[in-house]
Amino acid sequence: WVTQQLVSNVPLNAAEAAKILARMPGHTPSADVPPQVAPSPRIPTAGAPTPPPTDGHPRKDPGENTSHHPARPERKPDPEPEPALETTGTTEKAEAPEAARTLVAALPHLSPDLRRIPRGMHDELARLVSHWLTAGHTPGSVRTHILRGLPDDGTPVHRPGGLLRYLLRDIPPVPVPSSASAAAHPAPAHPSSRLAALRECEGDHVQATLFRPVGDETLCRHCLAPPSSGARV
Structure with a gap:
């Protein structure tokens, strides 16, 4: 009892397989081909051949498996502008x-x-x-x-x-005056002891300038300083 196997790189039917086996050495042409030698009927694969998808999107609607963003809250209307002041x-x-x-x-x-x-x-x-x-x-x-x-x-x-x-x-x-006369002639504020020792310079200044006098002078030291030799009179 001998088992023969035939390997081919192309599909063969039973007659083609028997013809090729008859040419192989050690085979008697008059002898019938054993049933186990002949290839069994081919069973086609499941499904029909289909071209590969090109669009990249699934055919099924993925909406039920997709998480959706929460709905945005409705925007409230802007408040009306307040009336203008006087x-x-x-x-x-x-x-x-x-x-x-x-x-x-x-x-x-x-x-x-x-x-x-x-x-x-x-x-x-x-x-x-x-x-x-x-x-x-x-x-x-x-x-x-x-x-x-x-x-x-x-x-x-x-x-x-x-x-x-x-x-x-x-x-x-804000202090409220007790009467109209008090409003017309407010009481002078009492300065601190340091401020009381200062005096306003009577010289030519853009803003009021205070200085601490040594005697009875009415000008600050900048006004009393002699002009430099290079200054023009």
Whole structure:
């Protein structure tokens, strides 16, 4: 009993396989081809041949397996603008920042302790002064409040910007005069002992300049200093 196997690189039917086996050595042509030698009927693969997909998208709708973003909340309509304020109040509030900037720019001439205010703090100090002016305080009352807050024992002020921020942070209520005469002639503020020793120079200055006199002089040392030899008269 002999088993013969035939291997081919192309499909063969039974007659073609028998013809090739008849040519092989050791085979008797008259003998019938054993049933086990002939190839069994080919079973086709499942399904029909289909071309490969080119669009890259599945045929099934993936909507049920896809997570959707939550719905955006409905946008509420913008509130209606508030009615405009009266013309007088609006003008006063618009002029307050400019007056505050002018007051802050003149603070270095108010006292020698305030000559080193950083320019980077001018906007912040102007906003604080603006709150004072909006509350009803006058520029004179703001300057008086600052002078009262300066040290009167000769202590040098190393950070005048920080000291001004501290003095202007809290806004006191505006004093209400008791009668019309008091409003027309307000009582003079009592300066500190250090401020009382200062005197305003009567020389030609852009802003009011205070100095500490030694005797009865009315001019500061800059006005009393003789002009340099190279200066023109």
